[in-house]
Amino acid sequence: MTDTDTVRPALAGDCHAIILAGGSGTRLWPLSRNLLPKQLLVLDGTTTLLQQTVSRVLEMFPPDHVWVVTNEEHVFEVRKQVSVLDARLETQVLAEPLGRNTLPAIMLGLDRVVEVNPKALAAVFPSDHLIRNGEAWAADLVRASELAADKRFVTFGVKPDKPETGYGYIALGEDLGGNAFAVRGFVEKPDLRTAEGFVREGSHLWNSGMFLFSAKLFLSQVARFEPVLWDWWMRRDETPLVRGYRDIPDISVDYGVVEKIDNITAVRAGFDWDDLGSWEAMYRLGEKDASGNVVKGDVLAMGCSGCLLISEGGKLAVSGLSNMIMVQTRDATLACPMDRVQTVRDVVAALKAEGSSLVESHPTVYRPWGNYTVLEEGPHYKIKRIQVNPGARLSSQMHHHRSEHWVVVDGTAEVEVNNVPVILVENQSVDIPKASQHRLANPGKVPLDIIEIQSGPYLEEDDIVRFDDVYGRVQK
Template sequence: MSPTDPVVPPFAGDCHAIILAGGSGTRLWPLSRNLLPKQLLVLGGTSTLLQQTVARVLEVFPPDHVWVVTNEEHVFEVRKQVAVLDKVLEGQVLAEPLGRNTLPAIMLGLDRVVEANPKALAAVFPSDHLVSDGGAWARDLARATELAAQKRFVTFGVRPDKPETGYGYIALGEDLGENAFAVRGFVEKPDFLTADRFLREGTHLWNSGMFLFSAKHFLTQVARCEPVLWNWWMGRDEAPLVQGYRDIPDISVDYGVVEKIDNIAVVKAGFEWDDLGSWEAMYRLGDKDADGNVVRGDVLAMNCANCLLISEGGKLAVSGLKDTIMVQTRDATLACPKDRVQTVRDVVAALKAQGSQLVESHTTVYRPWGNYTVLEEGPQYKIKRIQVTPGARLSSQMHHHRSEHWVVVDGTAEVEVDNEPRILVENQSVDIPKASQHRLANPGKVPLNIIEIQSGPYLEEDDIVRFDDVYGRVRK
């Protein structure tokens, strides 16, 4: 196959794509949070990392051969984002009840793949990586399908350009021709000296986390390597896989299967790749000014050099900084030397140990009906701005520990309190007593904005009892 050969979708044979869109993206805190991880953010350009991945996949795969696996908490936002690219994809999003790492997520996608065709090939792609040169990417996929048809498990390796200690490495074996090699082994996140030796010797590639394989052959290896997961998989005719999800092992595809099997091949990537796994990567890939700074948002930088400066929450004024990362949101600020960005994970772990909500969400939280922004909070009170999209409605619900007061800023609100409906317009308000069953909807053609004032001894989001919900969030 020559570099000029066209790749006509779909590939020869039947190949499906599984896009993994779970994960919390802690290394890009405070922009990335558990409820809005990096794959759902616009970190460059005009579309999110997820949308960039899906758009690239759709150039090769038909939409009914594309499956997106995400966390239950993200499913509505993921569906909204992929529907912009193709409405068919709304029905192709699968929700994990909770994160169980990459191997169970892949098997959740394979459930749909083998249902469509038990002899299909499957390609697995992370949703949060940057890939440029889509033509080379498609040609590399075509080469991988040839190898997968030979019952090889195929991964994609990237030529290192620096001694990176945050990536896994693939050791190259026999040359299989046409940019492909047998895999001699895997090395997980080596120390600097080892990574530097790999770079100088040219014997290893970065592991991109992308795979292609025969679904049937892969599942045979799961049965051999991970019998607990295999038993769970084999019970899917009696009960949906998600019902047993909480009881299965949390295990990666690399550790669970790939590192335990033979006959693995790697295709050396002809495309450029980056996993955007740190703020250093964001700096490296960003557009730099005359002083080497990457600046985004409302930033005043004086006498700064080689810095990444981002503000999404008010004016960020900095002076005299060099080789520094500073990222500001409405509720948090991160500052660290550029060569210490790997410690951001430790920062997130420390915040989590303190029980901080800064790990979970931004001040603006997206829901299937719209979003809310926390404007202010203190002991026994919280003030939110709630926006409801036209035609959307919240669940019918009640709270054990708080009362609420709603004021309509603009738009039309359809409100129901203890089975009494009413319509509210601009500057009108309603009280929601504690333990009252209530509901809010937007029957209008424009967004509805209200101010909600909560008061009570406990104001967290888990004090919601849902009775009815058009988005299927009522717990049985």
């Protein structure tokens, strides 16, 4: 019998799952970018981290009890990924207008939960964790649901196997039996000496960021400790939560609620856990060759040992390296000693400060209708390869500052320019003058590939005025 065939024990009470899928994953740059963060990438196996999380959750929760919270930039990709697993999940994806950290995201999910059942229990799961041993995870979830039904706020802790300075820790109190402990407090990312003491004494667990609680209990603590968020929540019948998002504080669930409330219980995990939050974790969990290297992609490694070597863009040739990380994409390369992996966040911050687009997106950007790849760009011009999915249709739009020239490479294009329709096939082209209303669609059954040449003084993506859009992206 496979793991997915195992009959799972039932959770206590009416329990819903809230999956948080809105993070940016800056520590895995340059693979993880703002427009395609780590939870949407295939980093371990053949499915994305989000899909692995949803598959695991569906073994314990019915689809109509699963809510996925992401943001507007990722909502179409998230819906696509989860609907592959169960078509009913497409309507269970909620979009934040902008990131406001984990506490508002959880409250957005709870809005739907309490609409179904005000007395429900809610389990919160990050979408970017790697968990093995599904039976132990299910058993721990059942134990946590029993404690939550007994009016306890439950967090999941992982027994540390090394002094990790990048994780938060849970200080354990009284042993309550059944792998459950009272919580004495929390320690956020200790220094190495303190972390070594935690591991040696066995007095602390890693904070996994997973929780299970009564929705009513949780909201009462928000009312107690976060009055601004509580006021926002209480006005949701008059003004939907998403409309007030820009005015609420950016605050984590740990800082806003968890670290302040009483009667917290930790369930010590019986499952293997890792948050895949750094390149060091990718190396540690990867399959190693005879020299201790983890190698992925088109890599030539000569005389290297203990390295993580990844290429997703051209040949990566390395020689004589030890304990190094080398990650190459089509437009960026990261080189970092293994013991300096935590500084990748600083690299991303520096790139963001200089206005680099490398933080935002890969050369290939995914949209609900397909994708585009920037092939080349310079002053006053940009060349893209655009792929439109069969039956998909872009918005009817106009640009103030650029003209475009489209050449069909493969497939059939349905084009409208100023309400004049035309059908184009391979090697045919069309000009889109500046300030003209235009639209592109693929009426065929195979992907449509075109080359787009943009010219003008301003070529950024925000020079788009949408008139009509099947994906609801027209500004109100």
